[in-house]
Amino acid sequence: MADVARAVGVSTGTVSRALRGLPGVSEAMRRRILRAAEGLDYVVSPGASGLATGRTGSVAVLVPHISRWFHARALAGAHHVLRNAGFEVVLYHVEGIAERREFFETLPVRRRADGLVIIALSLSESEIARLGGLGSMPVVGASTDLGGHPSVGIDDPAGAAMAVRHLVNLGHQRIGMIRATDEEGVHRGVSQRRLDGYLAAMAECGLPVQQDSIVSAPWGVDGGAQAMAQLLSLRTPPTAVFAEADDVAAGALRTLRRAAVDVPGQMSLIGFDDSPIADLLDLTTVAQPVYEQGLIAGRMLVDAVEQGTIAESRQRLDTRLVPRGTTSAVRRPGR
Amino acid sequence: MADVARAVGVSTGTVSRALRGLPGVSEAMRRRILRAAEGLDYVVSPGASGLATGRTGSVAVLVPHISRWFHARALAGAHHVLRNAGFEVVLYHVEGIAERREFFETLPVRRRADGLVIIALSLSESEIARLGGLGSMPVVGASTDLGGHPSVGIDDPAGAAMAVRHLVNLGHQRIGMIRATDEEGVHRGVSQRRLDGYLAAMAECGLPVQQDSIVSAPWGVDGGAQAMAQLLSLRTPPTAVFAEADDVAAGALRTLRRAAVDVPGQMSLIGFDDSPIADLLDLTTVAQPVYEQGLIAGRMLVDAVEQGTIAESRQRLDTRLVPRGTTSAVRRPGR
DNA sequence: CACATTTACTCAAACGCTTGCGTTAGCTTG
DNA sequence: CAAGCTAACGCAAGCGTTTGAGTAAATGTG
Known part of the structure; x- marks a missing residue:
């Protein structure tokens, strides 16, 4: 900045004001300074100005x-x-x-x-x-x-409830849920809210929720796969499952495919997020912006x-x- | 930093040296300074030290x-x-x-x-x-x-050649390629190198390459879908296709599924990158770290x-x- | 035309840190 | 024990900006 000031023949204070569009410098001078700064291809030091401004x-x-x-x-x-x-x-x-x-x-x-x-x-x-x-x-x-x-x-409970109601409207009564956990607890709050939404919607529709058809597994495709396996091993498996994220739904889908369970013929599955893989897998889901x-x-x-x-x-x-x-x-x- | 110096009763210079582990400060003093800094929960201002050090x-x-x-x-x-x-x-x-x-x-x-x-x-x-x-x-x-x-x-040509040779080893002779373009040219260099690898491997195996079985489409799933559609409309479509990225391969796969072309029965497809979707779609691919x-x-x-x-x-x-x-x-x- | 205002700048302190140099005190050594 | 060292610290000059206070000139007012 000193260079620019010297080149134009003014003080650095004026250069500073000119560069930042502050009042107190004439248009003519501002132009000269801008041009000089350009010519010397000068950029302000954010560190220094940070020091001064806080x-x-x-x-x-x-x-x-x-x-x-x-x-x-x-x-x-x-x-x-x-x-x-x-x-x-x-x-x-x-x-x-x-x-x-x-x-x-x-x-x-x-x-x-x-x-x-x-x-x-x-x-x-x-x-x-x-x-x-x-x-x-x-x-x-x-x-x-x-x-x-x-x-x-987003309103997670509302989104989850939307998913559940969609399944209910299709005539499903035994509706399971796959929750995703991660040891760091990064996702904990969201997971809890989506569970709340699921429970609320089930209650609202007068459907009983069986504790064993709510399963948790580690976040991710493998977790989802594992969770679905667990659901399939129930005495009376659900006819529809809400997975709290598309990633886990993708894993669930894999298990279903491998188990030759027809989707959606024998089992409906809905995810959450509308990630690109939902589109790829033709997965019904709840989109969020x-x-x-x-x-x-x-x-x-x-x-x-x-x-x-x-x-x-x-x-x-x-x-x-x-x-x-x-x-x-x-x-x-x-x- | 001045606060810390004052608290301990030394100059800021000493504090600076102590904090950064420089020699010239006694162990006892260093400990006192560290403790004081901790107590005041002081952190250095990167801007200021940047100013001083460059x-x-x-x-x-x-x-x-x-x-x-x-x-x-x-x-x-x-x-x-x-x-x-x-x-x-x-x-x-x-x-x-x-x-x-x-x-x-x-x-x-x-x-x-x-x-x-x-x-x-x-x-x-x-x-x-x-x-x-x-x-x-x-x-x-x-x-x-x-x-x-x-x-x-990575050695892109080698990777692409590896993909092609895999197909050749499976007995394929008419091998197409799907290239991905993007208007910004972000991907241009990679794309060119993978094409080079494809061409080199084809030549090495003594296989003719038909110009119309190398098709380009915009990067992404939709582009891949479109490109595969183009290949399927050829007089004699290839029996195997190398897609230069898993994303476009995913699109290609969608087209094949919709067209009821059996994969890999009637058409083999290989991608590149080994992204998570390759795993998801059970897509053969070339992995890169x-x-x-x-x-x-x-x-x-x-x-x-x-x-x-x-x-x-x-x-x-x-x-x-x-x-x-x-x-x-x-x-x-x-x- | 004298005076008050505004405008366009300059000056210099401050921001928080680093670092070469100077100073002091305690040690070693012959 | 005097001279020479060294280790431990203080001093102060920067680093590149910003900004309030100050100044000189130009403009406006009665």
């Missing part, structure tokens, strides 16, 4: 997984608006339980970012409390609740950072049933 | 897509080693052609990062040249060649940054054939 110009995004479709997609959304708002996005990927604890203990984000968005990571009470150590730094959640902090998400959640979370954070106001708000986006080939009316007995 | 402590990662499996996975790998080496990773996602041009024109990375890793983005000559504007900042490529800069990747490419690229960059040396090296990882259910011996005519 703002870093970047926001942190915390994700428990990078390569899962959901997280990557939401990240893309958040990145889009953050970058357009002029922020860097620095990525924090907490892979295991250890990294996760370290993140919340040391809060490495503190001096490095102006805000934090957390994507699809269910926090414990104590973790939420630790977030207080961030001081006035705004935090927003996408697809996760963060106590007092603003967040975007993922990219949009990232978008909105990003926008909320930008607003919070720029206005310094951290409005507590909890935005809920709609889910949508996507009927495909894995659900159909229940086979009439004796037909 | 290093930012962060590296940039450039990706053309976030939510594609390949990029996300490689990103995860790179993130892992970069973070373990103490770097922040700031994410640059260039979505369209416009963002891409802007990136290379303004090189926003300049003052903000100590290094750059570029993941799976085929650069033009002029873009590579622009990279020179980065001065001495090291750049490494993962799954892309960057002219004089170091890079990791993706996470590892990210890891290695990250490590190369860390070395370059820390040693200040930018060794030009081009590391090539092995590919591996993964036989699954979509390839089989060619049907004997008249049987």
Whole structure:
């Protein structure tokens, strides 16, 4: 910046103001400075200006997984608006339980970012409390609740209920559910809410729920496969199954195929998320806007950072049933 | 830091040295300082230390897509080693052609990062040249060649040839190929190399290649579906097809299923990448280590940054054939 | 035309850290 | 025990910006 100032013959203060469009510099001078800066292809040092202003110009995004479709997609959304708002996005990927604890203990984000968005990571009470150590730094959640902090998400119970009602409307009465667990508990909150929705819808429809037709398995295709195997080994297996995520539904489908159970003839299956594999496998599912959640979370954070106001708000986006080939009316007995 | 210094009753210089493990401070004093820093839960300001040292402590990662499996996975790998080496990773996602041009024109990375890793983005000559504007900042490529800069990747021609030879070994002679294009040319280099491998293997096996059985379609499932449709409309369709990516193979498979073409009975299909959907669809494919490419690229960059040396090296990882259910011996005519 | 205002800049302190150099005190050594 | 060393620390000058206070000139007002 000193170079630019010298080239034009003004002080660095003026250059600074000119570059950032602040008043107090004539149009003619501004143009000269801009041109000189261009010529010397000068870029401001974010570190130095951060030192002076106290703002870093970047926001942190915390994700428990990078390569899962959901997280990557939401990240893309958040990145889009953050970058357009002029922020860097620095990525924090907490892979295991250890990294996760370290993140919340040391809060490495503190001096490095102006805000934090957390994507699809269910926090414990104590973790939420630790977030207080961030001081006035705004935090927003996408697809996760963060106590007092603003967040975007979907109405998981409603989505799950939608799935169940779809099956009920097709005449199913014995409806199982496959839950997904992961040791890190990343997914815990969502899982609980989808279970709640399932239970509520079953109750609302006056259907009994058998405890053994709600099975849990590790997140992922293999988990889903295993869970479906368990359901198939029941005395009276369900005629329809709601899997809380497309990934596990995909595994369930594999088991069904291998067991030569006709889908949807003998067994209906519905997933959740509408990930690309749902389309690929022709899997009926409940769609949720993922990219949009990232978008909105990003926008909320930008607003919070720029206005310094951290409005507590909890935005809920709609889910949508996507009927495909894995659900159909229940086979009439004796037909 | 001033607070810590005051609390312990030393100068900030000593605190700085103590915190970073530099010599010149007694063990006793170091412990006192560490404890005080802990107590005040102090973290250094990266901006300020960057100002003083000239290093930012962060590296940039450039990706053309976030939510594609390949990029996300490689990103995860790179993130892992970069973070373990103490770097922040700031994410640059260039979505369209416009963002891409802007990136290379303004090189926003300049003052903000100590290094750059570029993941799976085929650069033009002029873009590579622009990279020179980065001065001495090291750049490494993962799954892309960057002219004089170091890079990791696989031997694409060899991988493609492996796929073709697999089909040949099964007795196939009319072997088509589905190429994937994208308007941004993100994938161009890879696509060209896989074509080269296909052609080389065909020649090596003494098989003629019909121009019309090499078809191109936009990247993705739909593109693959469309491309396979085109192949099926040929006068004499191939009996086996090599798709240059699992994603397009998935689309091809959909078309085959809809057209009631038995796979692999009437048509064999092999993909590339061994992405999760290949497993899901039981698709024969050529596996490449993706996470590892990210890891290695990250490590190369860390070395370059820390040693200040930018060794030009081009590391090539092995590919591996993964036989699954979509390839089989060619049907004997008249049987 | 004298005076008050505005405009366009300059000045310099501050932001939080790093680092070469200077100082002091305690040790070793012949 | 004096001289020479070394280890442990303080000092202060930067690093590249921002920003409030200050200044000089141009403009407006009565």
